[in-house]
Amino acid sequence: MKTSSTALERRNLGLLVAAQSLGGASPPIIISLGGLVGQMLSSTPTASTLPVSLYQLGLALSTLPAAWLMHRTGRRTAYLLGAVLGVLSGLIAAWGISQSDFLLFCLGTTLAGFYGACVQSYRFAAIDAVGDTTRHASAISRVMVGGLIAAIIGPQVVIWTRDSLPATPFAGSFYSQAALALLALPLLLALRLPPAPPRAESHGARPLSQIARTPQFIVAAIAGVVSYGLMAFLMTAAPMAMVGCGHSVGEAALGIQWHVLAMFAPSFFTGRLIARWGKRAVTGLGLVLIAASGLLALMGLALTHFWGALVLLGVGWNFGFIGATALLADCHRPSERAKVQALNDFLVFGTVAVASFGSGQLLHSVGWGGINAGMLPMVAVVLALLGWQSLRQRRGAATQG
Numbered sequence: 001m002k003t004s005s006t007a008l009e010r011r012n013l014g015l016l017v018a019a020q021s022l023g024g025a026s027p028p029i030i031i032s033l034g035g036l037v038g039q040m041l042s043s044t045p046t047a048s049t050l051p052v053s054l055y056q057l058g059l060a061l062s063t064l065p066a067a068w069l070m071h072r073t074g075r076r077t078a079y080l081l082g083a084v085l086g087v088l089s090g091l092i093a094a095w096g097i098s099q100s101d102f103l104l105f106c107l108g109t110t111l112a113g114f115y116g117a118c119v120q121s122y123r124f125a126a127i128d129a130v131g132d133t134t135r136h137a138s139a140i141s142r143v144m145v146g147g148l149i150a151a152i153i154g155p156q157v158v159i160w161t162r163d164s165l166p167a168t169p170f171a172g173s174f175y176s177q178a179a180l181a182l183l184a185l186p187l188l189l190a191l192r193l194p195p196a197p198p199r200a201e202s203h204g205a206r207p208l209s210q211i212a213r214t215p216q217f218i219v220a221a222i223a224g225v226v227s228y229g230l231m232a233f234l235m236t237a238a239p240m241a242m243v244g245c246g247h248s249v250g251e252a253a254l255g256i257q258w259h260v261l262a263m264f265a266p267s268f269f270t271g272r273l274i275a276r277w278g279k280r281a282v283t284g285l286g287l288v289l290i291a292a293s294g295l296l297a298l299m300g301l302a303l304t305h306f307w308g309a310l311v312l313l314g315v316g317w318n319f320g321f322i323g324a325t326a327l328l329a330d331c332h333r334p335s336e337r338a339k340v341q342a343l344n345d346f347l348v349f350g351t352v353a354v355a356s357f358g359s360g361q362l363l364h365s366v367g368w369g370g371i372n373a374g375m376l377p378m379v380a381v382v383l384a385l386l387g388w389q390s391l392r393q394r395r396g397a398a399t400q401g
Contacts, residue, residue, distance in 0.1 A: 012129040013142055015187050016122050020146025022184040023119035028154025029177045030055050030109050033170050041102040051109040056353040058113020066117045067342025074195055075125050079188045082118030083181050085111055090178025097171040124341045127329055128193050137326040138271030148264030205335040219385045220327035221344050223283050226382045227320030229351035230290055230375050234313055236359040241368040245301045255307045262314025270322050279326045284386045286320025291379040294372040
């Protein structure tokens with residue numbers, strides 16, 4: 001029986017990694033081409049980045065309805081709907097390009113946000129797939145490896161398909177985005193995750209407002225928001241800052257490639273680090289690395305400063321975000337998981353959406369150095385909260401002992 005259960009866990013995790021690899025390839029396509037297509041289709045230059053911002057906004061606003069659907073029907077049904085919308089979003093975006101219709105293209109990228117919200121919750125599905133609580137962090141880390149594969153697939157799809165339809169530049173990439181979502185459908189259909197909690201069990205769940213006031217949730221959510229929010233903000237601003245400092249567009253693109261690799265490559269061992277040193281320690285290490293990236297950026301404007309800061313930022317995000325996700329798993333009962341995870345992701349990706357709208361303007365206002373100096377106090381606050389929580393837990397254990 002145990003062997004059968006272990007085989008099912010491995011099968012589910014393998015399917016989630018594959019689905020993450022395909023679904024996670026959509027954002028690089030949208031982010032790398034959205035602004036270029038917007039520039040081509042929009043009559044207003046300032047609106048050129050609107051398709052990318054609308055994708056981020058669509059993702060943030062979809063977290064709550066996606067979680068409601070998962071709670072009512074189970075994760076697999078919601079994931080299948082997400083993949084179907086992923087197919088439609090790619091087709092609509094490509095059709096918008098072929099018709100030179102900016103609003104239709106924006107509709108396509110916005111719809112992709114629901115698929116993105118589902119893909120982001122695959123890490124929570126990994127927790128459901130593993131019965132042993134001591135292996136939750138390892139399961140999350142394993143699924144996040146799919147992000148590394150996606151970071152390779154997405155840009156390569158853009159390179160291979162952006163000029164595949166000469167009459168409609170870039171449309172081929174969005175048709176390919178639809179094809180990737182279509183390929184994910186049989187993988188998601190094969191998932192065998194635990195069912196949604198029965199309605200009777202849900203009656204014993206605490207109100208979300210009560211859970212959101214607990215110290216455990218506050219610390220986990222803030223750690224996730226700061227880790228992801230700062231990473232997204234600095235990653236968006238870095239290419240503009242590099243080009244503004246005289247570096248080439250190619251050098252800026254290479255810096256982002258190294259950054260993305262640094263974001264996901266540690267996933268091979270992050271789970272083992274958490275198992276050995278604990279969730280708070282690894283989350284804190286991630287935030288220290290994010291702070292170190294800011295300090296390195298403040299030391300100079302040479303190419304090595306930018307690239308080194310982006311690599312540190314990527315590794316810091318990995319430790320901080322996976323650690324915060326593992327901390328969140330301690331904040332809820334099984335009947336509460338959907339709404340707690342949804343609130344957390346709404347806060348995280350709402351912050352990312354705001355960052356995508358405001359990074360360019362803030363870079364223009366305070367400069368690259370000002371942005372990096374300004375993020376240090378935020379990191380310090382989260383580190384203080386993690387330290388306070390650890391001290392509080394030790395005192396509680398000592399009192400019980």
